[in-house]
Amino acid sequence: MKINTTPISDLMVIESTPHTDLRGAFARLFCDNELAPVIGRRRIVQINHSTTSTVGTIRGLHFQHPPHAEMKLVRCLKGRVWDVAIDLRRDSPTFLNWYAQELAADNHRMMVIPEGFAHGFQTLEPDSEVFYLTTAHYMPNAEGGVRFDDPRLGVKWPLKAGCLSVKDAAHPLLDEGFHGIFL
């Protein structure tokens, strides 16, 4: 696994190179030894899998408030998604900056999104499947969200927004009073 930095500190992109032979390919989805420099003392406590049938669907952008803030390690195991992370960390020099990567079954790329970031994705192919590991349990009462089309964020999505959950359509826009998550 190759650990790549991004323009946003602590946000990483992991490249994996599958072992291929006549039968097909083998690749590790996760290895605590290889990812120790990124994971540190965190523990993976949940592994989630979402399937999204229609192209253009946006899931997110979600985060959890401390003490339930989580790191997410996100892969696309089928299809293709535009995976977006937004820095919501208070006092971060890149506060409200966003970064995106195309994750696909065939590019074996993984986003490592630390605590204090909102995460979401848009499907670029039908029946896309996202597989992600988290370092904190799902706590609905600690969940927060930002709007995919919030002008304060200016996220660029490859496609016109398609299907959206009622919850995601209802996230409040960030006003000047929003100073981020204090971790």
Ligand SMILES: Cc1cn([C@H]2C[C@H](O)[C@@H](COP(=O)(O)OP(=O)(O)O[C@H]3O[C@H](C)C(=O)[C@H](O)[C@H]3O)O2)c(=O)[nH]c1=O
């Ligand atoms: C995250 C989660 C959800 N749920 C239940 C809650 C709802 O009844 C249902 C769908 O949840 P939600 O609409 O939040 O799912 P997504 O919109 O795919 O959100 C997820 O995908 C975005 C991109 C993220 O980054 C979040 O980690 C995660 O919230 O599953 C659970 O039971 N356990 C869980 O860990």
